[in-house]
Amino acid sequence: MAVREIIFADNPILREKSKKVKDFGEALQVLIDDMVETMHAANGAGLAAPQVGVLQQVIVIQLPDDEEDPQSGKLFTLCNPQIIGADGEEESEEGCLCLPGWVGEVKRATSVTVKAQDHRGKKVRIKAEGFLARVFQHETDHINGILYIDRVESPDKIRRIVPSEEEESEDAQTEVPL
Ligand code: NI
Numbered sequence: 001m002a003v004r005e006i007i008f009a010d011n012p013i014l015r016e017k018s019k020k021v022k023d024f025g026e027a028l029q030v031l032i033d034d035m036v037e038t039m040h041a042a043n044g045a046g047l048a049a050p051q052v053g054v055l056q057q058v059i060v061i062q063l064p065d066d067e068e069d070p071q072s073g074k075l076f077t078l079c080n081p082q083i084i085g086a087d088g089e090e091e092s093e094e095g096c097l098c099l100p101g102w103v104g105e106v107k108r109a110t111s112v113t114v115k116a117q118d119h120r121g122k123k124v125r126i127k128a129e130g131f132l133a134r135v136f137q138h139e140t141d142h143i144n145g146i147l148y149i150d151r152v153e154s155p156d157k158i159r160r161i162v163p164s165e166e167e168e169s170e171d172a173q174t175e176v177p178l
Pocket of ligand 1: 138
């Protein structure tokens, strides 16, 4: 396993659409392992393959442990994710590992149903709510070349965060970058 370099928001790779995963062989398993390690090293809750410069439809997600959120802690490693159902709407802050030091208010569905394949190609369906639903929307946006800043309605809804503020935040889960 290896930590890969996360690219920055101005890199045109992040604006391209990723290809569907068709080969579930060794190279994919290495990519997934590296993405999980990279996400953990960056203290992120989610990572999409384009963020490490790979245009394949692969996402990994793991929310930090939170006693009040039963969806937290579980590791998702998914290929070819598609949001096939969405409900509700909530505007809340989110950050991205490709835009370190910034967060923005983004409207997202409060619950989603995701259709995907696991790392072996087996079909899976996941229902997610709240922050996990937000992370799924953020990561599937990445594989379609969309960044959260595209969805922020006005510049005053983006703000800079300073490291000390991150440490003191009581709402730590919603401020981990994706
Ligand atoms: Ni992101």
